[in-house]
Amino acid sequence: xxxxxxxxxxxxxxxxxxxxxxxxxxxxxxxxxxxxxxxxxxxxxxxxxxxxxxxxxxxxxxxxxxxxxxxxxxxxxxxxxxxxxxxxxxxxxxxxxxxxxxxxxxxxxxxxxxxxxxxxxxxxxxxxxxxxxxxxxxxxxxxxxxxxxxxxxxxxxxxxxxxxxxxxxxxxxxxxxxxxxxxxxxxxxxxxxxxxxxxxxxxxxxxxxxxxxxxxxxxxxxxxxxxxxxxxxxxxxxxxxxxxxxxxxxxxxxxxxxxxxxxxxxxxxxxxxxxxxxxxxxxxxxxxxxxxxxxxxxxxxxxxxxxxxxxxxxxxxxxxxxxxxxxxxxxxxxxxxxxxxxxxxxxxxxxxxxxxxxxxxxxxxxxxxxxxxxxxxxxxxxxxxxxxxxxxxxxxxxxxxxxxxxxxxxxxxxxxxxxxxxxxxxxxxxxxxxxxxxxxxxxxx
Numbered sequence: 001x002x003x004x005x006x007x008x009x010x011x012x013x014x015x016x017x018x019x020x021x022x023x024x025x026x027x028x029x030x031x032x033x034x035x036x037x038x039x040x041x042x043x044x045x046x047x048x049x050x051x052x053x054x055x056x057x058x059x060x061x062x063x064x065x066x067x068x069x070x071x072x073x074x075x076x077x078x079x080x081x082x083x084x085x086x087x088x089x090x091x092x093x094x095x096x097x098x099x100x101x102x103x104x105x106x107x108x109x110x111x112x113x114x115x116x117x118x119x120x121x122x123x124x125x126x127x128x129x130x131x132x133x134x135x136x137x138x139x140x141x142x143x144x145x146x147x148x149x150x151x152x153x154x155x156x157x158x159x160x161x162x163x164x165x166x167x168x169x170x171x172x173x174x175x176x177x178x179x180x181x182x183x184x185x186x187x188x189x190x191x192x193x194x195x196x197x198x199x200x201x202x203x204x205x206x207x208x209x210x211x212x213x214x215x216x217x218x219x220x221x222x223x224x225x226x227x228x229x230x231x232x233x234x235x236x237x238x239x240x241x242x243x244x245x246x247x248x249x250x251x252x253x254x255x256x257x258x259x260x261x262x263x264x265x266x267x268x269x270x271x272x273x274x275x276x277x278x279x280x281x282x283x284x285x286x287x288x289x290x291x292x293x294x295x296x297x298x299x300x301x302x303x304x305x306x307x308x309x310x311x312x313x314x315x316x317x318x319x320x321x322x323x324x325x326x327x328x329x330x331x332x333x334x335x336x337x338x339x340x341x342x343x344x345x346x347x348x349x350x351x352x353x354x355x356x357x358x359x360x361x362x363x364x365x366x367x368x369x370x371x372x373x374x375x376x377x378x379x380x381x382x383x384x385x386x387x388x389x390x391x392x393x394x395x396x397x398x399x400x401x402x403x404x405x406x407x408x409x410x411x412x413x414x415x416x417x418x419x420x421x422x423x424x425x426x427x428x429x430x431x432x433x434x435x436x437x438x439x440x441x442x443x444x445x
Contacts, residue, residue, distance in 0.1 A: 411443075
């Protein structure tokens with residue numbers, strides 16, 4: 001049995017708490033590729049969704065069935081045909097899609113019924129509701145290709161879906177729609193999820209996919225994943241990419257994220273289902289694990305306002321307690337709030353610094369530079385430092401200095417040089433604590 005240590009669990013849970021508060025009552029549309037189910041990951045994923053629902057999040061789950069339909073066709077000896085990134089659905093393929101959808105709905109409902117002890121599903125009651133919530137129309141003939149029974153979403157019955165969510169149900173949508181005359185159409189999971197998210201004006205659209213996210217340099221295997229793209233950045237990237245034909249193509253899911261954000265969905269995500277717990281990591285951690293597309297950047301580097309005082313106090317208090325920072329009272333921070341720069345993400349302050357100018361000597365003190373332990377090592381400290389340097393230059397100053405007892409090497413790596421405390425401006429020298437013996441480091445601008 002694993003032991004839960006208070007010194008790690010309690011800080012972690014407190015870190016997660018703001019997200020729990022923020023997401024209660026919100027609507028998430030979660031779309032899973034059929035490969036997730038084929039890979040045997042459905043049970044663990046259902047447990048993660050049950051956790052989200054237990055926290056008061058309203059859920060719509062859309063499943064794909066690409067590999068399941070292709071397997072049905074293979075068994076029947078019928079070729080699987082695709083064009084323009086979509087399946088060409090003839091009569092045989094339509095029958096296979098209906099069989100696959102029925103089987104997957106059964107498996108998904110079973111996964112949410114496993115109230116096994118010693119699992120996240122223990123004591124969980126997840127009611128799954130599905131139905132004919134989608135009206136569809138045929139894709140038709142595109143570039144001479146007849147897609148036959150393949151369709152696109154015409155309308156989503158958002159009112160009926162909301163009623164189901166309001167009574168605590170998880171709404172399950174299969175990629176099937178019907179015309180007003182009762183004709184069935186095979187849809188894509190991506191189209192259903194995007195259209196549903198827009199119709200509901202969902203707070204999040206999350207694709208659980210075969211890909212780890214969007215690379216900063218698409219096509220470069222060494223490139224890291226871009227954890228956040230503004231809508232404008234995503235649109236520029238899409239314009240430079242070829243039309244996708246495979247789910248692993250960079251533009252395949254990205255185009256749907258862009259469409260959702262254009263349609264009013266606040267945030268769209270591309271996550272790797274291969275990583276256990278990816279959904280929870282994306283929702284409840286600072287930088288998540290995949291790529292998020294947002295209309296505006298959630299991370300903001302800006303000058304502080306009075307509304308930030310509480311967040312700054314909470315951020316710096318642990319560092320004051322262990323002696324890394326000199327203690328500052330709330331009154332002092334309120335008085336000096338105009339000197340502070342903060343970096344926030346999703347409304348939470350993760351870093352700050354203050355700049356106190358000494359115009360007579362054309363220098364300024366950089367004070368209280370702090371980054372939350374939850375995000376250290378991700379460059380936030382350097383971003384704050386650069387912003388403070390820009391503020392100092394705009395004031396016509398020639399240098400900035402810092403007093404530190406523990407982070408000397410961090411500053412030296414960023415262009416600071418050690419000087420004798422006698423270098424300090426007279427006004428600051430009078431306040432220098434000789435008992436603390438802080439090192440004085442200066443950087444020319």
